[in-house]
Amino acid sequence: MKRLPIGILGSGRGSNCRAILERIRSGDLAAEARVVISDILDAPILDIAREFSIANAYLPPGQFRTRLEPDAENELVNMLREAGVELVVLAGFMRVLHAPMLKAFPRRIINIHPSLLPKFPGLEAWKQALAAGEEISGCSVHYVDQKIDHGEIIAQREVAILPEDTPASLHARIQIAERELYPAVIAEFCERYQAAGL
Ligand code: GAR
Numbered sequence: 001m002k003r004l005p006i007g008i009l010g011s012g013r014g015s016n017c018r019a020i021l022e023r024i025r026s027g028d029l030a031a032e033a034r035v036v037i038s039d040i041l042d043a044p045i046l047d048i049a050r051e052f053s054i055a056n057a058y059l060p061p062g063q064f065r066t067r068l069e070p071d072a073e074n075e076l077v078n079m080l081r082e083a084g085v086e087l088v089v090l091a092g093f094m095r096v097l098h099a100p101m102l103k104a105f106p107r108r109i110i111n112i113h114p115s116l117l118p119k120f121p122g123l124e125a126w127k128q129a130l131a132a133g134e135e136i137s138g139c140s141v142h143y144v145d146q147k148i149d150h151g152e153i154i155a156q157r158e159v160a161i162l163p164e165d166t167p168a169s170l171h172a173r174i175q176i177a178e179r180e181l182y183p184a185v186i187a188e189f190c191e192r193y194q195a196a197g198l
Contacts, residue, residue, distance in 0.1 A: 003032040004193040006186065007085035009076075009093040010038055014045030016091035016112060019179035020186060021052045029183055030190040034083040037076065039068070039095060055083065066096055073100040080105070086198060087189055088144075091182070096148055108198065109144040110189075112182050114174045116156055117142060121149035126171040135161050137170065139178045141185045157181045 008017050017036060023029040036049035039061040049056035059076055062069025068076065077100050080088060088101070090111040101109065115125035117140040122128070129137040138158040145151035157177045161170060192198055 001030055002194050003030050004087055004186075004190045004198075005034045005084050006031050006087045006089050007034055007080045007083055008036045008045075008049075008089045008091050010036070010045040010091040011040050011043055011094040012045060012092045014043070014048040014091065015175060016178055016182050017045050018048050020089065020091070020183055021048065021054065023183040023187075025052065029187055030194065031087075031186055034085050035079065037079060039093070045091070061095065066094075067098060068095055070098075070100065073098060077101060077104040086193065087186070089182075089186065090144060096146065097144055098146060102144070102146060107143055110141055110154065110185065111144050111149065111151075112139060112141050112178055113149045114139050114171065114178065115149075116140060116158065117149060117153055121147075124167070125149075126174055127167045129161065130165065130167060130170060137161055137174060139174050139181055141181060155181060155185050 010017055021033055024031055033054045036054050036056040037059050038046050039059055041058045046056045059072060062072045088105050088109040115129055116138045120128040136158050138156055140153055140156045142153045143151040159174050159177050
């Protein structure tokens with residue numbers, strides 16, 4: 001079976017990464033995680049990669065806070081290409097990507113975000129939804145472009161906001177939905193890859 005080679009990028013806890021790696025390990029997902037890369041040296045997502053014996057690397061991001069320095073972004077392209085990655089999966093990667101990555105992987109970079117985009121891009125989207133008095137929130141998987149949490153939406157899952165919700169309880173429920181939605185979307189990419197290429 002032809003497995004889709006993916007690279008996972010993240011800055012934090014890595015619960016989405018874990019869900020994807022578990023699905024691959026259990027045989028549910030016809031993907032192969034070639035590398036996990038983080039812009040944070042001690043990010044738990046790198047420990048998860050090690051736990052699953054996946055190649056992993058820290059990418060020093062440079063001096064900027066919300067993006068990679070151009071040299072670092074070029075280095076990221078090289079790392080992903082050398083690993084033979086066909087689909088780049090952002091899983092809590094908290095930097096905006098620019099031309100080097102977008103040109104190297106056109107319509108080959110996807111992101112998950114904890115809101116029903118286009119509502120509430122940016123940080124702590126679940127808090128934004130609560131503050132806005134929404135009754136429904138959820139999560140979105142989308143193609144990545146040069147704007148924050150922006151780009152063609154691939155799939156969404158709704159999560160009801162309950163009257164007793166706190167930011168933490170809402171975020172936890174959205175993350176449960178994320179861990180189902182993201183592997184399901186990647187599975188569709190795998191099917192396409194097996195049938196005809198991405
Ligand atoms: C996820 O909830 C993801 O949707 C969010 O970061 C979290 C990472 O969690 N991403 C964004 O907000 C992107 N703007 P994880 O490290 O446990 O997967």
